[in-house]
Amino acid sequence: MPELPEVETTRRGVAPHVVGARIRDTRVREFRMRQPIPRDLATVLQGQRLVGLERRAKYLLFGFERGTLIVHLGMSGSLRVLSPETPPQAHDHVDLVFDNEVCLRLRDPRRFGLMLWTAEPPAAHPLLATLGPEPWDEAFNADYLAALAHSRSGAVKNFVMDGHVVVGVGNIYASESLHRALIHPTRPARRVSRARYASLVSAVREVLESAIGFGGTTLRDFTRDDGKPGYFRNELRVYDRGGEICLQCGKAEIRQKVIGQRMSYFCPQCQR
DNA sequence: CAACGGACCTGCCTGC
DNA sequence: TGCAGGCAGGTCCGTT
Numbered sequence A: 001m002p003e004l005p006e007v008e009t010t011r012r013g014v015a016p017h018v019v020g021a022r023i024r025d026t027r028v029r030e031f032r033m034r035q036p037i038p039r040d041l042a043t044v045l046q047g048q049r050l051v052g053l054e055r056r057a058k059y060l061l062f063g064f065e066r067g068t069l070i071v072h073l074g075m076s077g078s079l080r081v082l083s084p085e086t087p088p089q090a091h092d093h094v095d096l097v098f099d100n101e102v103c104l105r106l107r108d109p110r111r112f113g114l115m116l117w118t119a120e121p122p123a124a125h126p127l128l129a130t131l132g133p134e135p136w137d138e139a140f141n142a143d144y145l146a147a148l149a150h151s152r153s154g155a156v157k158n159f160v161m162d163g164h165v166v167v168g169v170g171n172i173y174a175s176e177s178l179h180r181a182l183i184h185p186t187r188p189a190r191r192v193s194r195a196r197y198a199s200l201v202s203a204v205r206e207v208l209e210s211a212i213g214f215g216g217t218t219l220r221d222f223t224r225d226d227g228k229p230g231y232f233r234n235e236l237r238v239y240d241r242g243g244e245i246c247l248q249c250g251k252a253e254i255r256q257k258v259i260g261q262r263m264s265y266f267c268p269q270c271q272r
Numbered sequence B: 001c002a003a004c005g006g007a008c009c010t011g012c013c014t015g016c
Numbered sequence C: 001t002g003c004a005g006g007c008a009g010g011t012c013c014g015t016t
Helices: A005-019 A043-047 A142-149 A156-162 A171-180 A194-213 A229-234
Strands: A023-030 A049-057 A060-062 A067-072 A076-083 A092-098 A103-105 A114-118 A255-261 A262-266
Touching: A005 A049, A005 A060, A005 A103, A005 A194, A043 A114, A067 A103, A142 A156, A142 A194, A156 A255, A156 A262, A171 A194, A171 A262, A194 A229
Parallel strands: none
Antiparallel strands: A023 A092, A049 A060, A060 A067, A067 A114, A076 A103, A092 A103, A255 A262
């Protein structure tokens, strides 16, 4: 579920319900995540007011009075706003219960996500310190990409998915962005022209903005736990469309190929 | 440093 | 119907 648009949609959906409220209770039912949830999390959070909710890359940063709760949703995580009395279901690992009778519940079947506490500025945390710029940061531009790519012989798709190059471009949107920028995903990063990188910068921004505009994938309403199909799926031009005719050229069939252990989709006609 | 494979997990879908 | 196998939106780590 979570690529950057879903994380941002989650942030926007959740924030109005919890920012300004104070933690009344923290229930952790499962500590085993990508990194273990701190044993003393409940003690640390108790009574603290949530001051703000930010996003950096695919991390959600819950800014409390005395530090930051860092949350990552991994491959299968989600956050929902519920009544504190709602019985937990399988894989509902953590509840943050606020004094406004809101329960923020973390579910993550695969447990690739994480929930950590830091008293330091979150940008200094080892997980965040070495991340590349946000897609909308002016530092993310064609010159930057071309310069970085100089030492990169690997596929450009892996290059744009590298969080130390730019954050937030996951597997779906990597395929989508490269298709819009007319760049073949297996082309060595160093063989992509500056002009093409300029197109890629625009394409990444457009695709992500568009997806956020559609509410990410599923959850428009965070106070219920419906949300299955995902409107943004209809907007995808190549992802999961292997064998279909390319919407760009109307002639070639979309191909699929594993690149860097991830399935990738592209038009052999449009993308070079 | 960069590239690559493997690891971490569960659920769901497909095909036999 | 049951079950094995493959695949899934992420990222870190170790090895070469």
